[in-house]
């Protein structure tokens with residue numbers, strides 16, 4: 570097949586090699602999971618089955634490419650895979666990294682679905698799919714800040730979502746009323762609203778919801794304060 574007169578079209582392909590000696594993050598995110606979660610009746614705001622399924626898929630990805638991974642971190646419908654700065658996985662080609670990790674993740678999601686959602690069939694018109702991107706970070710400071718950013722995002726979103734849904738489910742507010750009540754409040758005020766109006770102490774919410782999930786190279790799944798442990802997590806990298 571090689572050397573045909575058509576072969577020249579290969580020259581139209583662009584190169585996408587990521588900068589050497591930089592940390593690579595591949596972040597995948599569920600497409601329209603707001604709808605997907607509604608269609609499959611996810612418990613709001615946190616469906617434990619769905620989070621555990623996300624974690625199981627990520628664990629398989631980490632273990633498949635363990636030699637190249639530092640760790641992975643996930644919340645909601647997203648996961649970030651953080652690769653070593655000296656990795657040569659897929660020759661550091663951005664599109665290969667992004668598409669292969671993403672499709673490996675997605676095929677795991679479909680394959681493991683029945684284990685986490687027994688008795689719930691995936692409908693061919695409502696299949697899970699994910700987007701994916703590669704981002705490089707030039708040094709330890711920025712890659713640590715990246716992970717801290719996703720961790721803080723988990724906290725902010727979960728506190729808001731917990732308060733928003735509790736006001737609806739426990740206090741009987743409409744979605745609009747709940748949104749209005751929370752508008753402009755800071756974290757401590759949301760915690761106070763949860764406590765006084767819904768009798769919920771946010772501190773007692775499950776760690777997986779509050780802190781997200783971190784997967785080590787060994788495949789352990791942890792729900793820890795990432796910011797407190799940030800230096801330990803990147804020790805040796």
Ligand code: ATP
Nearest residue numbers: 599600601602603606611614615616619620645646
């Ligand atoms: P996009 O395609 O742009 O990513 P999206 O609908 O997936 O759109 P996101 O910002 O990614 O929007 O948010 C994901 C949404 O999926 C959340 O807002 C939440 O409604 C839902 N979701 C994801 N995981 C869970 C879960 N474990 N339990 C309940 N709902 C979830």
Ligand code: ATP
Nearest residue numbers: 570571658659660662664665666668669670672673
């Ligand atoms: P890479 O990961 O680099 O793509 P690869 O093993 O997938 O490696 P390809 O050049 O993509 O290599 O070739 C795909 C191979 O898959 C074929 O050489 C063939 O062996 C096998 N294959 C694909 N489709 C079929 C099919 N329908 N029937 C039998 N074999 C197939």
Ligand code: MG
Nearest residue numbers: 598599600700
């Ligand atoms: Mg998105």
Ligand code: MG
Nearest residue numbers: 598599600602
């Ligand atoms: Mg999404």
Ligand code: MG
Nearest residue numbers: 598645646647
């Ligand atoms: Mg998302």
Ligand code: MG
Nearest residue numbers: 665668669672
């Ligand atoms: Mg192939």
